[in-house]
Amino acid sequence: MPLTSALRRSPRDAADTPSTLRRHINLTLELAWTQFKLKYTGSVLGYFWSLLKPLMLFSIMYAIFVVLFKQRANEFALQLLVGVVVFTFFTDATGVAMSSIAGAGHLIRKAYFPRGILVVASTISALLTMMINLTLIIVVATPLGHLHFGIRSLALPLLLVELYVLSLGFAFLLSSLFVFYRDLGHIWEIVTQVLFYASAIVYPSTVVPARFRGFFFINPVAQIVEDVRHAIVIQVVPWTAGYVGLRALIPLGLTVSILGFGLLVFRRLTPVFAEYL
Amino acid sequence: MTKRFRIPQDRSATLKYRLTHPRSTSKYHDFLALEDVSFDVPHGEFIGIIGRNGSGKSTLLKILSQIYVPTSGSVVVDGLVSPFLELGVGFNPELTARENVLLNGAVLGLNRRELNRRMEAMIHFAELEQFVNTKLKNFSSGMQVRLAFTVAIQAEAAILLMDEVLAVGDARFQAKCFEVFNRYKREGRTIVLVTHDLAAVDLYCDSAVLLEHGKVIGEGLPSEVTAKYRRMVADEQEADAIASGKAGHAAKQDSTATRWGNGDVRIIGIRLENGHGEEHTNFEADEPMKIHIDLEGHRDVDDIVVGIGIHRADGAVIGGTNTRIGRTPLPPLSPGDRLRVTYDMERLPLLAGVYRLTLAAHPVIHSLTYDHLEQAVEFRVTDESGRTGLFDFGGAWAVTSGQPTGAVA
Incomplete structure (x- = not known):
């Protein structure tokens, strides 16, 4: 017996309050900024941890692959660093976003606002970290002369958008499923580990036999890492499109589909979040 | 509108379980939290939702706020709804008072500029001037409530949903709450209040809804709906009392009340009446009030004094008297x-506030007690005159010309 409960319009709503979209953007940014702050307050080194972590990973990889295995490319150091920073963003954003819904149970049970805001906010705070890290790399590496700025660098913002869209897609998918299946946390750790080694971050993609490259660059993460290197590092690795031709559209399509699928799943599951948490 | 919860017997929240038991239809038992609930709230109305714990009040509020989705039926909401149901929901203990205000204000839909503009006034209102940059985890619970309340009332939404906001905080805090309710009413906002405070519903609401086992069993004027609820609870207590063999001692007792005495004489009923002879728990200042105390003898007693004491909400005694002081001897029982x-x-003579009544029966020489009910009945006094404090001195003002006869320091 569906009946309605109508709460009629008040004269005070419409005009004097900012638009819904404006309010939601404002809330997203406020949440992102808070998360960013919270992550680094209370620790002595504060923000530097988020720089130190990729730097440590870089140093270890550098020691193993360049010093120990005598990987010849000296310029490879910067490529390695860029790859690590990009990949750190991907794991950061997806990892933090995964628990953004499940970890906000109190808020979700007792207050209403679009739940997607929580997911977007946590990816934005990871984005902030990556932006600062990239800026620092550019500032430090430019005098060393390993960076390149030219026409091809214009692709960098587009690649970062692709990276963000990909991370956001996974973020929506993971955060909604994680509410119901907590195993996902462990599964995703393994998946990212596999992706790390499958994405030519710690080795130049040239070691991949040419006939496998088409297959290799289907992986959007591998494609993004490689193309970001092409865009800003002096040691020119070619555009992935140069290796694989039209198949370069596959990672792009995958990225967009993952976002679409993530949003779809998130939308379907949103109504039951409050009941499960 | 109906809301059904499927409560899993054993939450199979691991993927392994799902994979190894692909066909197992998880065991659920259905729970109808709300069944065919339907009502309208006209714009600008203050509606109270009452009912026992588990009757579906909070579920209803969550559906109104879109936190839950109804199983069937629909809710039509016209106007901006305040997002918070309770006080201090989004507070983070690791953030300072100022940061929490900014974050929670954003959930309410206010931007940083607007919040910074109001910040000083808010902090002043919350009486937290010295703690603006203190982390919330170092706040006392009273300070947190004050801050939460201050943020909550910044909401500009036309429709406010509130779940038990009165349950936290002391008498002074409740007075502040009611001030704000009055302001909201003047501004023509719509308020849905879930509460156990029946006196507040009587006083402030334009209408009330009584829920029981997820169904609306009473709807309409607050005084009628709260009376129905009181009767329902009282009947049940009586039934319980009979069941546990204590029939006849159904004197209304607050759960916090304590009772002692040898039982030679028992107080078996208390009734507060207004000037029209109606039983009530709300009184107007300056209006008549009668306190009826019903006694029952359990042994032959010829020496009985009955006394009353009135307490402030915090328990402090305001005054007391008894039949001996009032020169009213009682017959033997x-x-x-x-x-x-x-x-x-x-x-x-009492002014606006919440008061409690203590009743006692004892011999003239008060060395033993027959029956004592400590702060057993609560009542509320309202007053529109603007007098402050607990009671009216009953004096009168006069103005005469001439030389002052008294010196001021």
């Missing part, structure tokens, strides 16, 4: 004899 003792005030 034998087992089974009943007696009604009445204290009649033509003009209630």
